[in-house]
Amino acid sequence: MARLKPNVKKIESLEDANLTLKEIGLLERELETIDGDAHKQIAEIKTAAVKAGKPILKRIADLSALLGAYAEYSRDELFKTKKTVQLSFGIFGYRKSTKISIKKTTPGLLEKLGLKKYLRVKAEADKDLMAALDDETLAQVDAVRKVKDVFFCEANKEEINKELLKEQM
Numbered sequence: 001m002a003r004l005k006p007n008v009k010k011i012e013s014l015e016d017a018n019l020t021l022k023e024i025g026l027l028e029r030e031l032e033t034i035d036g037d038a039h040k041q042i043a044e045i046k047t048a049a050v051k052a053g054k055p056i057l058k059r060i061a062d063l064s065a066l067l068g069a070y071a072e073y074s075r076d077e078l079f080k081t082k083k084t085v086q087l088s089f090g091i092f093g094y095r096k097s098t099k100i101s102i103k104k105t106t107p108g109l110l111e112k113l114g115l116k117k118y119l120r121v122k123a124e125a126d127k128d129l130m131a132a133l134d135d136e137t138l139a140q141v142d143a144v145r146k147v148k149d150v151f152f153c154e155a156n157k158e159e160i161n162k163e164l165l166k167e168q169m
Contacts, residue, residue: 021154024155068094
């Protein structure tokens with residue numbers, strides 16, 4: 001298989017660099033348009049799916065309510081020795097469900113009573129704040145500051161839009 005060499009010309013001047021930034025900006029604008037169209041289509045598809053599924057979900061809820069009413073009415077007869085009825089097309093019955101309900105004051109009261117093991121606390125290093133620490137302190141906490149120059153480029157979208165408007169006129 002033959003190797004393909006990329007068709008990229010060299011940038012030899014600031015004018016070439018400026019034109020390259022212009023092209024990057026135009027391509028980014030094109031991507032934003034494509035992404036915008038895709039998001040619009042996705043939203044339309046989701047809306048259509050919700051609309052198409054509504055009557056089905058309502059029918060499922062109605063049938064489940066009917067089955068629940070039958071199970072409640074026949075509870076003594078159907079669930080004497082078991083909590084589930086197995087049929088050829090599925091099962092229905094009762095499951096034990098436990099739920100803990102708390103108020104906004106619960107975490108504070110747990111802490112006050114010394115029940116800290118029932119609290120979730122997520123310890124996480126704040127790298128933004130740690131940037132203020134000196135290198136010696138960072139070393140004490142097994143952290144290190146890494147500094148490097150990272151290339152960047154940004155297209156000036158305003159100028160590109162002005163250029164496009166000029167070309168359209």
